[in-house]
Amino acid sequence: MNPWTPPVPPVPEQPMPDDVRTASQLWWGAVVLGVVRLLAGMWTRFEHRHTIARNIYDQLRAQEPQTPIATYDLMVTLLIVLGVVFGLALAAAALAVVHQLRRGKPWARTLLDVAAVVLVIGGVNSMFGLGAISGTGEMLAGAAAILQAVVAAGAVFLCRRTESNGYFKVNGNRLPR
Incomplete structure (x- = not known):
């Protein structure tokens, strides 16, 4: 009993x-x-898709001599479209995690902390690679990466303050409704 x-x-x-x-x-x-x-980077790739397809064609011509260049052009275009779809799905998932952050879930804060580390590393990489930019799309993507890193670092700082820590501690121990 x-x-x-x-x-x-x-x-x-x-x-x-x-x-x-x-x-x-x-x-x-x-x-x-x-x-x-994402959109600036993919637009740049879309503008250069014929060059990318030609490079792939030149590299694989010895192995696949019967494949026309149009096939590689289509493959590059499909990969660009899939990259946009995957990127937008990732953005939607990130917004779902941000919603859980607002509810005070500690796991959401941890996931976003990891994402911020990745974004800061990418932002620093973009900052030192700005001299190699050759177009407007690449410049826009690099500037967005740097701003994204700064904004993410600021969000992590705010989530680690004393009042925020208390909010996550209380809500992390609460049972789901």
Whole structure:
């Protein structure tokens, strides 16, 4: 027979701190900048798709002499379209994680911390690679990467402040409704 345990009173709701609200808005900005970066980069690849297809054709001509260059051109175009679709799906998933961040889920904060590290590394890489830019699309993608890194780092800082830590600690121990 199981002993009876009295019900535990629910943990009172804690209002969302302003730092967490601002951090989630910064993450929205980082996701929008990521979409701008994605579209600018893919537009540049789309403009150079014939050159890319020609390079692939030249490299594989000895192995596949019967394949026409139009096949490689179609392959490059399909890869660009798939890259855009995958990138937009990733942006939607990131926004879902940002929604969980607003609800105070510690796992969402951890995922976004990891994403911020990746974005900062990419932003630093773009900053030092700005001399190799050859077009407007590449310049726009590089600028978006740098801004995205700055915004993400600011969001991580706000999520790690004392008031924010308390919000995540209380909401991390709450049972789902």
